[in-house]
Amino acid sequence: MKSYLTRPQVRKNVSWLLFFVLLLLSSWLSISCGGKKQPAADSRTQVATKIPDRLPVRIADGTNKEVLVMTLGDIKTPLADGTFYPVEDRIVLNNGQEINDYFKTKLGIKFYRPLDKSIFPLPPSGWCTWYYYYGEVNQEEVEKNAVWLARNLKDYGLKYCQLDDGWQGRSLGSPVDYRDWSNVNQRFSKGLDSLARFIKGQGLVPGLWLAPHGQSNEEVVKASRAFLLTPDGQSPSSTWEGKFLLDPSKPEALSYLTELFTKLSADWGFEYFKIDGQPIVVDEYRQKQQFMASPGDPEQLYRRTLETIRQAIGPNRFLLCCWGTPLEGAGIFNGSRTGGDIVPAWEGFQVAAEATMKYYFLHNIVWYSDPDVMLVRYPLTQDMARAWASLQGLTGQALMASDRMYDLPADRVEILKRVYPAVDIRPLDLFPASRFKKIWDLKINHLGRQYDVVGCFNYDQTQSQGLEVKWADLGLEDNARYHIYDFWNKDYLGCVEKGIYVTIPPAGVRVLTLVKDNGQPQLISTSRHITQGWVDLESLAYEPENRVVRGRSRVIKGDPYELRFAFPRNERYLRIRRVEAPGYNFSLENHDGWATVTLSSQSNDTVSWEVYFEAGDVYNYPARTPAGLKAEIRSLNKVRLDWQPLYYLNAGYFIYLNGQPYLYTPVNCGELSGLNPDEDYLVEVKGAWLDGSTSEKAASLQLRLSTALPAEVYLSDLEPQYLVSDWGSPRMNRSAAGTQLKIGDRTYRSGIGTNARSEAVFDLGGIFKTFESEVGLDAASGGQGSVELKLFGDTKLLWKSELVKGRAPARKVRVKISGVKELRLVVEDGGDGPRSDLADWAEARVRK
Structure with missing residues (x-):
């Protein structure tokens, strides 16, 4: 078609067209951006793809040994002992002292190298089949869950859908009999490649479990020529990993692994692999050298198998090791389980908490740590579910649910939504913890907002507990005012100095957000995620x-x-x-x-x-004076305070020690800790209002711990500095099994029930002269097990038992402890494993 526009007319029309395009674009931007010029997206939206060159670090506990510290963003805190340089594996302390090869030598991570975050900048967030379906999983159930996950949690950051044990050819009998990766169970008749495609069709990433070093199919073993064999052709290594174990020194073993993982990844389409039983593999390689074709360093041989797997799946697929903590795989694995298997009960949460205490220092530095899955279904209470979710959300470890997702009630789904996805959190504390710490402090720096999200945990299933959260213990300004927001309960608790006394439900958590009052209206929390701003x-x-x-x-x-x-x-x-x-x-x-x-x-x-x-308007109420103040001694440096609740309106109470503000409490009780038993104290409590005003007068009492104590004190009436066990949970006045204390034929009303290996530590202040107890294996052991009991005073061994076995009657213990400030009761395994080692310190007491 011929044009009838002259060149000037063309330029004029183009100009008008450009004008209207710009006008429309301007209008669209005005509508979509609220008519305001928008700032560029914060750099945080670009996820960090490498570990920072330097990180703040603590190498030991501070004054309050209950505090675990994590960081998110560029954090500066007076709690830091120095700076860690990950690439150099070097720490420079604040005093200038240098610690070289910190992870390799101090922490024993022989193959340390910094985590490569270039492909997987964040820990995995997903779902695993095992802890609902176990070995009885089928394709239809996985698909139903995948559909639910895509509809309900994918938008919240859930990415992985991982099939666990049960897909392989045989699923009956003992584990050693069904480690055949060459066949697929009939419950997956469509084929695992079909399942992987279905999961991808939901916008998720398919994952697969296996124990690749083991095999139970003898035909595969014979054909591959890749496994350890005795001279007569038998297996020298029949373990949970499988009836047969790969010989890592054989080229055929590496070819076998290459072929297996090429099939699982390239052919079937899986992109996330969880390989199980790895500590067994390493231990067997150490012990079965004589059956290898070419014996060598067992750890290097093991790493060669891992490198082969990595080469087969490539760098873009996630590799997680499992069941225990195979440190020998550091630098090859993207992530690792750091503890045992959980169970769908509070004890399962404790397994995850123990893994966090022992190995969190590895997370987001060596690999992404995995304390095992998170469960939220019944019979867990809502408080338990919140505690489990808080463990995951505050630490940023690998986040995998494992319930039948489409059966969950709305309140449990709501909990999940507030912790997905796992974010870029890492430890400040680069050392293992020997106790279940109660205060987990996540320090966040984001968009100029510097705030703390603090998890306050109660590990006791039987009763609520109180906890002092002091600003100074968190490295905050002691005399500054901090806004306090209760995340799970969606409640503002006020703005106070010094700290707050928190009451925590049994087997539960309180998550408090602390924001320093800057004299302006402040955003103190958002609802999207437990980090309250970081992801949204x-x-x-x-x-x-x-x-x-x-x-x-x-x-x-x-x-x-x-x-x-x-x-x-x-x-x-x-x-x-x-x-x-x-x-x-x-x-x-x-x-x-x-x-x-x-x-x-x-x-x-x-x-x-x-x-x-x-x-706007404001309402004030005059603060009134409380009455009936009482003190109960909890230990030689701690007392619990109680008083009558005020009849009149109030916003809580302020506790004073020797005339100085000590702590705020919203309830009519509190605690004082860090006391000297030989000093005199004036304790006062005043009623408080929202503006910080207090009653003119105070309820008061005089206190001196050493004189207030009776001549004889049962340890079960005192609060230990810490009470931990490698197996089970120690208890006061009950056995570790939860039954009445019983040694031989005699029952006891008081004492400490523990399991091997355990420690109970008490602060005695040096004012007692004698320790007495009756010790032995509890009747709940069923006549099995063996233990050795030890008593330490200020690190010095004061007494130890002979080997205690079976149904032996109680042994009486009487030891002089004059001047001892810290008394430590230890139970050690007698050499036959800890499962039946239920030991009792019956009627344990100290005398002046």
Whole structure:
């Protein structure tokens, strides 16, 4: 077609066209961005693909040994002992001292090298079949769960759908009989390649479990010529790993692994591999050298098998080792389990907590640590489910659910949504912990917001517990005011100095967010994730002249997104005047001293929002004086305080020690710790109001621990400094099995029931002269087991038993302990394993 436009006319029309395009683009940007110029996305949205060149580090506990510290973002804290340089494996302490080869020599990680995050910048977040279906899994159930995961948790960051044990040819009998990776169980008649395609079709990544070093099919063993054999053709290594074990010194073994993993990855389509029983493999290679074709260093031979697997699957597929902690695979594995198998009960949570205490120092530095899966289903209570989710969310370890997902009630799904995905958290504490720590402090620096998310754990299933959370113990400013927000209970607890006394339900957790009061309206929490801003908040700014907070947040369709604001303690009268979030529904609520805005979206989107504040009304109530103050001695440096609850309205209480503020408590009880038993103390309690005002008068008492104690004290009436066991849970006045204490034919009302190996440590303050007890194996051992008991005073061995076995009657112990400040009761395994080693320190007591 011929054009009738002259060149000037063409230029003129092009100019008008360009003008309208720019006008439309400008209008679109104005609508989508709320009419405001948006800042560039924060660099945090670009996930770190390498470990920082330097990291803050603690190499030992601080004053409060109950504190475990994690970091997220660029953290600076006075708790740090120095700086760790991961590439050099070197620590420079604050005093200038250097520690070279820290992981290799101090922590015993022989093959240490920094985690390569270039392909997997974050720990895996997904689902595993094992802890619901165990070996009785089938394709239909996996597919149902995959569909549910894609619909309900994929938007929250869940990525992996992993098939565990039970897919292979045979699933009956003992494990040694069904380690055949050449056949697929008839329950997967469509083939595992079909399952992998189905999972990918849901937008998820398929994962697969196996124990590749073992084999139970004798035909495969004969054909491959890759396994350890005795001269007469028998297996010298029949273990959980399989009836036969690969000979790592044979080229045929490496060819076997290459062929196997090429089939599983390239042919079947799996992209995540969990290889099990690895510590067994290493131990067998150490012990079965004589059956190898070419014996060599067992650890290097083992690593050669891992490198072969890695070459077969390539760098873009995730490799997780399992069952125990095979440190010999460091530098090859992307991740590793760090403990035993969990169970669907509180004891399962404790398995995960123990793995975290022992090996969290490896996480996000050597590999992504995996304390095993998280369960939230019944019979776990909601408090237990929250505690398990908090363990995962606050540490950033590998996050795998393992319930029948489409059966979960809404309240349990809600818990899962608040911890997916695992984020880039790593330890400040580069050392193993010898106790179940109760205060887990995650320090976060994001968009100029520096705040702490603190998990307060109660490991006791039988009773609630109180816990002192002191700002100084967390490296915060002792006399500064901090806003406190209760994440799981969605409640603002106030703004106080010094710290807070927290009550925790049995087998439960309280997660508190601490934000320093800066004298302005502050965003103190968001609802999307337990990190409260890290995964959702893209920008944040406050304009004091207009009293407006502006931000930009990523939201998930159908998930109400809540912004929580707190006001300065001396400006509690503030309130939200209006909210702007063009194109989105919102609601707001004003409370005394804080407020919330809830945004909702019908799609996954990024929302620009503005919240305007103004002066409002405020209600004050005069603080009243409490009465009936009492002190109960819990140990030689700690007392519990109780008083009558105030009849009148109040916002809690402030505790004072020798005239100085000590701690805030929202309830009519509290604790004092770190006391000297030979000093006199004046203890006072005043009623408090939201503005920090207190009653004019106080309930008070005088206290001196050494004189308040009776002449004889049972250790079960004192709170130990710590009480830990490698197997089971020690208990006061019950056996470790939960039964009445019984040694031989005699039962006891008081004492400490433990299991090997265990330690119970008490602070005695040097004021007692004698220790007495009756010791032995508890009747719940069933006449089995053997133990050795030891008593230490200030690290010195004071007494030890002979080997205690079977149903022997109790042995009486009487030991002089004059001047002993720390008394340690130890139970060790007698050499036959810890499972039946239920030992009792019956009627354990000290005398002045």
